[in-house]
Amino acid sequence: MITLTLKQQPVVPLEAENLSPDVLAPLNRDAIRALPVHHGKHPCRLDEFFDVDGEASDELHIRGDTAKVKWIGRNMTRGKIAIQGDAGMHLGAYMKGGVIEVQGNASDWVGAEMSGGLIRIAGNAGGQVGAAYRGSMAGMKEGTILIGGSAGLEVGMRMKRGTIAIAGPVRDFAGLQMKGGTIFLLQGAEIRTGAWMIRGTIVSLKPLHLLPTFQYACTYQPTFLRLYTRYLRSLDFPIPDAIQGGAYRRFTGDASVPGKGEVLVWQPT
Numbered sequence: 440m441i442t443l444t445l446k447q448q449p450v451v452p453l454e455a456e457n458l459s460p461d462v463l464a465p466l467n468r469d470a471i472r473a474l475p476v477h478h479g480k481h482p483c484r485l486d487e488f489f490d491v492d493g494e495a496s497d498e499l500h501i502r503g504d505t506a507k508v509k510w511i512g513r514n515m516t517r518g519k520i521a522i523q524g525d526a527g528m529h530l531g532a533y534m535k536g537g538v539i540e541v542q543g544n545a546s547d548w549v550g551a552e553m554s555g556g557l558i559r560i561a562g563n564a565g566g567q568v569g570a571a572y573r574g575s576m577a578g579m580k581e582g583t584i585l586i587g588g589s590a591g592l593e594v595g596m597r598m599k600r601g602t603i604a605i606a607g608p609v610r611d612f613a614g615l616q617m618k619g620g621t622i623f624l625l626q627g628a629e630i631r632t633g634a635w636m637i638r639g640t641i642v643s644l645k646p647l648h649l650l651p652t653f654q655y656a657c658t659y660q661p662t663f664l665r666l667y668t669r670y671l672r673s674l675d676f677p678i679p680d681a682i683q684g685g686a687y688r689r690f691t692g693d694a695s696v697p698g699k700g701e702v703l704v705w706q707p708t
Contacts, residue, residue, distance in 0.1 A: 460518025
């Protein structure tokens with residue numbers, strides 16, 4: 440296991456896309472210490488900001504408040520990153536495999552355009568979770584993102600596949616221009632949920648203020664949600680037992696696109 444301990448806070452964001460098991464696993468300790476990072480516009484060595492301990496491994500532990508450290512786990516394909524603190528922007532961007540776990544909060548663009556793997560945030564996340572970058576037509580394509588707290592704007596924007604589950608409340612435009620995949624909202628979302636969605640499923644356990652371009656279709660008990668519930672519980676995500684009862688109101692849209700997405704809103708019995 441490789442352990443990095445933050446020894447000084449960056450004054451401006453630290454660009455550290457080399458903090459990935461794919462990069463670190465083949466290197467010895469001296470090579471890891473010499474890895475390049477950018478403190479703003481200035482090139483630096485990794486050991487100017489982190490103490491490096493442990494042996495070569497595809498498991499990386501990061502200790503300290505890394506809220507200003509960007510691009511941790513970028514493009515990773517294997518291994519595990521465990522962060523004992525907060526994480527900065529672009530955590531797990533373009534991720535293809537492996538596991539990232541954060542004990543604290545994370546900033547914007549968690550799992551942006553990822554195509555595999557698992558990201559688990561114990562606290563809150565910023566905006567654009569699993570989303571497409573500006574100018575890109577596709578967000579996350581596979582994988583799972585679990586948020587234990589709240590999340591910001593545009594969760595799952597243009598996502599094509601994969602699963603996002605958020606235990607806390609979510610801000611505007613959840614599922615914006617969604618093209619596939621599934622978003623679970625345990626505490627609902629603010630306004631414009633599913634705006635311009637083409638395909639995909641949004642499940643909310645709380646009432647939503649949907650756009651008028653969504654049409655009520657029916658109330659039923661979707662059997663496929665049992666599989667999702669079982670999967671999320673296998674990952675220790677807190678799906679409440681109460682949802683085993685009741686039914687879901689199904690809305691289709693967004694008709695302004697026109698789209699064939701669906702929003703399922705739980706109705707307790």
